Amino acid sequence: METNGAEQRRLLQSAASAGCGVERTLKVLDGKWTTLVVRELLSGPKRFGELRTALGSPSAKTLTDRLRALEHQRILTRTVHAEVPPRVVYRLTEQGESLSEVLYAMLRWGEEHPLTES
């Protein structure tokens, strides 16, 4: 059974201010690039360099920071292949993949509401 709009509204209204699910999700997706990293990985595992290019070149430091944080939160896994030069592959966990629900809601909203600023 699908949750309808009125029900969604009710659930959101009763969400405790502190520590509600919304805040938990915000914490996971926190920081520049983080959400976009997840979006990129939804189309399949990617190497460090591939991610960097796809995102429009965040600094290596920043991307590393984000990947490490997502790894700690079990959103993705990091696999080092013992080759030379090294190949490191990032892949979403099941938990990470489930974020597609959130990302898809964002995609839809963004497309249905183009810029309305001045």
Place this chain on the structure above:
Amino acid sequence: METNGAEQRRLLQSAASAGCGVERTLKVLDGKWTTLVVRELLSGPKRFGELRTALGSPSAKTLTDRLRALEHQRILTRTVHAEVPPRVVYRLTEQGESLSEVLYAMLRWGEEHPLTES
């Protein structure tokens, strides 16, 4: 007709990296407190002071900044009642209310995935 999971995946994968809907949404919900302001207003219009209290007291400056930004983006309206002391009410626009889809996805994900860290 409901979009199914496989279809969602496909749409997310084909989202152009730059300027896709996801990024548009991220831009609107950018900054500390912003998403939570929207969540609070989903339960109805609120005064400045009510928001401040409900959110756990962000600084007046920060809250003002966020409210102004959301107003510019037509997510909410600001109504000043000519009383003394002044009463200022913030209310979501139709566009703002439609963000409930995104917030609800976040709420669900957050509740279904409690902390898994260390």
Place this chain on the structure above:
DNA sequence: CCCATTGGTTTCCATTCTGAAATTATATTA
């Protein structure tokens, strides 16, 4: 006349964030 109240604004400062650049490690290739 002074105070209280609400919703700010302004100034300033500390922290955080981000990026650029230099450095590292290692096996293969020229």
Place this chain on the structure above:
DNA sequence: TAATATAATTTCAGAATGGAAACCAATGGG
């Protein structure tokens, strides 16, 4: 013996962010 390629890590500097504190406006009440 370099040079090369990948994925970092480290250091450092500048930018962006957020918060604290002080100040302001307008009017009703004591």
